[in-house]
Amino acid sequence: xxxxxxxxxxxxxxxxxxxxxxxxxxxxxxxxxxxxxxxxxxxxxxxxxxxxxxxxxxxxxxxxxxxxxxxxxxxxxxxxxxxxxxxxxxxxxxxxxxxxxxxxxxxxxxxxxxxxxxxxxxxxxxxxxxxxxxxxxxxxxxxxxxxxxxxxxxxxxxxxxxxxxxxxxxxxxxxxxxxxxxxxxxxxxxxxxxxxxxxxxxxxxxxxxxxxxxxxxxxxxxxxxxxxxxxxxxxxxxxxxxxxxxxxxxxxxxxxxxxxxxxxxxxxxxxxxxxxxxxxxxxxxxxxxxxxxxxxxxxxxxxxxxxxxxxxxxxxxxxxxxxxxxxxxxxxxxxxxxxxxxxxxxxxxxxxxxxxxxxxxxxxxxxx
Amino acid sequence: xxxxxxxxxxxxxxxxxxxxxxxxxxxxxxxxxxxxxxxxxxxxxxxxxxxxxxxxxxxxxxxxxxxxxxxxxxxxxxxxxxxxxxxxxxxxxxxxxxxxxxxxxxxxxxxxxxxxxxxxxxxxxxxxxxxxxxxxxxxxxxxxxxxxxxxxxxxxxxxxxx
Amino acid sequence: xxxxxxxxxxxxxxxxxxxxxxxxxxxxxxxxxxxxxxxxxxxxxxxxxxxxxxxxxxxxxxxxxxxxxxxxxxxxxxxxxxxxxxxxxxxxxxxxxxxx
Numbered sequence: 001x002x003x004x005x006x007x008x009x010x011x012x013x014x015x016x017x018x019x020x021x022x023x024x025x026x027x028x029x030x031x032x033x034x035x036x037x038x039x040x041x042x043x044x045x046x047x048x049x050x051x052x053x054x055x056x057x058x059x060x061x062x063x064x065x066x067x068x069x070x071x072x073x074x075x076x077x078x079x080x081x082x083x084x085x086x087x088x089x090x091x092x093x094x095x096x097x098x099x100x101x102x103x104x105x106x107x108x109x110x111x112x113x114x115x116x117x118x119x120x121x122x123x124x125x126x127x128x129x130x131x132x133x134x135x136x137x138x139x140x141x142x143x144x145x146x147x148x149x150x151x152x153x154x155x156x157x158x159x160x161x162x163x164x165x166x167x168x169x170x171x172x173x174x175x176x177x178x179x180x181x182x183x184x185x186x187x188x189x190x191x192x193x194x195x196x197x198x199x200x201x202x203x204x205x206x207x208x209x210x211x212x213x214x215x216x217x218x219x220x221x222x223x224x225x226x227x228x229x230x231x232x233x234x235x236x237x238x239x240x241x242x243x244x245x246x247x248x249x250x251x252x253x254x255x256x257x258x259x260x261x262x263x264x265x266x267x268x269x270x271x272x273x274x275x276x277x278x279x280x281x282x283x284x285x286x287x288x289x290x291x292x293x294x295x296x297x298x299x300x301x302x303x304x305x306x307x308x309x310x311x312x313x314x315x316x317x318x319x320x321x322x323x324x325x326x327x328x329x330x331x332x333x334x335x336x337x338x339x340x341x342x343x344x345x346x347x348x349x350x351x352x353x354x355x356x357x358x359x360x361x362x363x364x365x366x367x368x
Numbered sequence: 369x370x371x372x373x374x375x376x377x378x379x380x381x382x383x384x385x386x387x388x389x390x391x392x393x394x395x396x397x398x399x400x401x402x403x404x405x406x407x408x409x410x411x412x413x414x415x416x417x418x419x420x421x422x423x424x425x426x427x428x429x430x431x432x433x434x435x436x437x438x439x440x441x442x443x444x445x446x447x448x449x450x451x452x453x454x455x456x457x458x459x460x461x462x463x464x465x466x467x468x469x470x471x472x473x474x475x476x477x478x479x480x481x482x483x484x485x486x487x488x489x490x491x492x493x494x495x496x497x498x499x500x501x502x503x504x505x506x507x508x509x510x511x512x513x514x515x516x517x518x519x520x521x522x523x524x525x526x527x528x529x530x
Numbered sequence: 531x532x533x534x535x536x537x538x539x540x541x542x543x544x545x546x547x548x549x550x551x552x553x554x555x556x557x558x559x560x561x562x563x564x565x566x567x568x569x570x571x572x573x574x575x576x577x578x579x580x581x582x583x584x585x586x587x588x589x590x591x592x593x594x595x596x597x598x599x600x601x602x603x604x605x606x607x608x609x610x611x612x613x614x615x616x617x618x619x620x621x622x623x624x625x626x627x628x629x630x
Contacts (some may be wrong), residue, residue: 082397122492125423132433137404140439144397152443159436166432181491376532380540387544387567391551392586392618396559403563406544410570417537417581422589429596434566434603441607442559445614458554465550472542479535484584499586500593509539518601525608528615 003112011118015098018310022317023258028059030258030321037325046176069086070247076149078244082145087245087252090138097131100124101266102186102277104306105283108298116276116306117186122182128267129148129170132222136162138256139224139231139241146244154240156223157332158231164339165221165228171347175354176204176271181367189275191366193282199289201279202366210350212272219268221339223260225254225320227327228335265316269309273316275311375416383409400438407431419491537578545571558613558620562606569599 032055035042043055046062074083104116121127136159143155177183180191194202205212221228232240242253269275280288281304285295296304330338358365386409389402407430414423489495500508544567551564573592580588614620 079397080393085401121420122489123420123424126428126493127423130424130427133428136432136436137439140436140443141401144439144443156440156443159440163433163436199520266459372532373536376536383540384543384547387547390563390567391547391555391560396557399560399563403566406567407570408539410574413537413540413574413617414577416532417577419577419580419589419592422573422577422592425593425596429600430570431568434600437603437607438559438563440610444611445559445620461553462550465546465553468549469543469546472540472546476538476542477533477558479538481535481582483531483582486581486584490581490584490586495586496589496593503587504590504594507594511594514598514601516603518580522604522608525605526611 003178007114008118011116012099013076014050015103015118016095019095019098019259019262022262022313023255024060026045026258026317026321029318030129031055031059034325035195037322043156052068067251072247075244077361078147079145082141084249086138086142086145087249087256089141090135091259093131093135094256094263096265097128097189097264100127100185101270102189102275103309104123104302105190107302115186118261120184120186122184124185125173125177129166132169133166135260137140138253142245142253143241148244150238151241151243154231156313158241161224161228161231161335161339162222164336165218168214168339168343168347169218169222171344171351172211172218173271175208175350178351178354179365181208181365185275189270192274193277194366195289201274201277203274208350208354209271210346212268214347215271218269218339218343219225219264220320220323223257223264225261226324227330230331230332230335261317261320265313265320268316269312274311276305278304278308281305295305324340373422379409379413383413388507396442397439400435400442404431404435407435418486421491421496422491534578534582538575541571541578543576544574556621556623558610558622561622562603562610566599566603569595
């Protein structure tokens with residue numbers, strides 16, 4: 001009993017450790033990566049004994065110290081309770097969402113089989129959408145509590161955008177759910193180990209390309225990243241809904257945004273890129289389609305699978321950051337038109353076409 | 369006092385406190401946030417009652433969409449005036465509600481508990497979907513029409529010129 | 531396992547709190563929120579009985595109650611917006627135009 005609780009605590013700690021560390025590293029990648037894209041040097045002034053570490057010291061040590069030691073103020077007629085509550089509500093969803101994302105297959109220690117997923121709920125994906133829908137509150141309440149018209153404008157825009165793209169996000173996943181026949185994420189990750197026609201791994205990227213594009217776009221819009229960051233609007237609304245926040249509260253908004261990047265990448269990996277699956281790697285080693293096999297010890301397989309998962313998540317995070325620094329910002333009416341008039345019908349069409357193909361193939365699903 | 373009963377008491381006390389905050393707060397935005405907290409706590413109570421799918425739907429639909437709509441309308445209308453309240457009505461209203469609560473409690477406390485064995489996968493999405501699409505398919509279709517009518521009605525009502 | 535009547539009592543208390551909100555508060559938005567509280571109390575009763583009797587019908591009914599509550603909240607809020615546009619008030623005491 002105690003050992004079970006300890007295992008669950010260890011998995012939860014690993015997941016939170018993962019999200020928070022990736023969020024920090026992404027902050028560094030964003031600053032240094034954007035500097036490289038824009039042909040400048042980036043932050044390199046802060047250094048420890050002359051070691052500036054490519055801006056790592058600046059982003060990971062100097063910035064948090066600066067933000068934590070700043071004065072914490074609440075606007076004059078702003079709502080005290082809600083002003084303090086809003087950053088917490090913005091930071092909470094991306095952390096808890098990662099609880100159901102599987103980061104490995106199973107770890108067999110002695111006679112104990114540990115499922116490498118922090119929480120195995122039978123509603124799987126619905127839990128993720130439920131937590132994502134709570135993300136609207138951070139924006140709306142933060143905007144309201146600031147008693148600032150620019151803040152409120154940014155917050156209302158942000159909330160409307162998030163609610164609109166939640167729908168497209170949910171519908172685009174239905175195609176993948178139909179193909180894999182289950183809501184549980186660990187089962188979806190396992191089902192992507194099947195080989196189509198003997199050589200192609202059944203990743204969601206190959207089976208549901210349109211679903212992947214719609215989902216990735218809607219998820220980036222949901223997390224209010226450029227090109228959808230009009231709620232934050234750095235050149236129009238100053239800083240939109242978090243203009244009146246400084247210090248540790250701003251750090252929570254900021255870190256929450258990067259944690260959302262990690263969560264979106266983790267979710268896309270699990271649904272469309274095979275999760276922890278490495279092509280042709282089964283539980284006992286590699287089984288190539290030509291017949292060659294490489295047998296590996298169990299811990300080696302687990303290591304490879306977790307490492308593969310982390311690499312895929314890192315790639316998708318990097319992709320979102322590169323998108324930020326390559327694309328101009330959408331106008332607000334363009335954002336709404338994209339969400340309602342283009343992505344929503346496309347997602348519905350995807351569901352219908354997938355359903356037709358599944359029925360036509362008689363055995364079309366990969367349901368275990 | 370076993371663990372489930374203890375958890376139930378904690379959740380029950382918290383949800384009663386947040387429901388009281390909903391009706392007692394002077395600031396409407398604080399009332400709305402207290403209602404969000406109540407809905408979240410109810411979803412957790414649903415989880416303890418073997419209804420994970422309904423709990424997820426509660427957070428997704430109720431706390432995630434309906435309350436956001438409430439907050440939107442509150443911020444749009446921006447009520448600055450606090451309401452006046454004659455003391456006499458306050459007394460009689462609270463008395464009537466307390467009598468209602470006492471009568472309900474007296475009615476419900478002696479209810480016998482029967483607990484039947486739950487089928488495998490009770491409360492899972494699969495079982496809910498099976499009921500929904502076989503026994504309850506007509507209400508399901510009518511519910512979609514109800515939602516369509518509500519959308520059209522809301523758009524017509526809130527437009528400035530038709 | 532928690533006895534059924536505990537859940538029924540909790541549901542009754544929340545329902546009574548919702549009724550108090552509808553009767554006492556002079557703000558249309560708070561009245562609408564109290565109605566949502568009452569609907570939630572009823573949902574709790576349904577789920578508690580569903581678990582006690584081992585039947586999924588209770589949970590399906592809760593599904594429909596949530597749908598209808600969503601529709602009702604939407605239309606109610608649209609009406610509140612129209613009223614506010616015309617009369618600039620959120621106090622139900624001011625909406626007496628049709629009284630004799």
